[in-house]
Amino acid sequence: MRIVLDRPRCEGHGLCEEAAPDLMHLDDDGELVLDREEISDADSALANAAVRVCPVAALRLV
Template identity: 65%
Template structure:
């Protein structure tokens, strides 16, 4: 499982970072930063939650 972001869609709302704090963060410029883009099975719930809460559908799991 890997998270991908469509940077052209991402608006920096930060909901995904709140839903997946071990995987995602917003940098000082409001840009999405991956702490890890490939998660362990234990991160799967957080990754799915991040995808689900994104208001602009900029994240997907592959």
């Protein structure tokens, strides 16, 4: 499974970072950075939570 970021859609709210801090973070400019695009089975619940909380649907799992 991979997490995909639609960068132009992302508004930097940071809710995904709160849901999955081991997978992503906001940099100093407020841009989302994916620390890992490949998601292990162990991290799938965190990735799903991050996708669900994004208010602009900038994240998706494939």
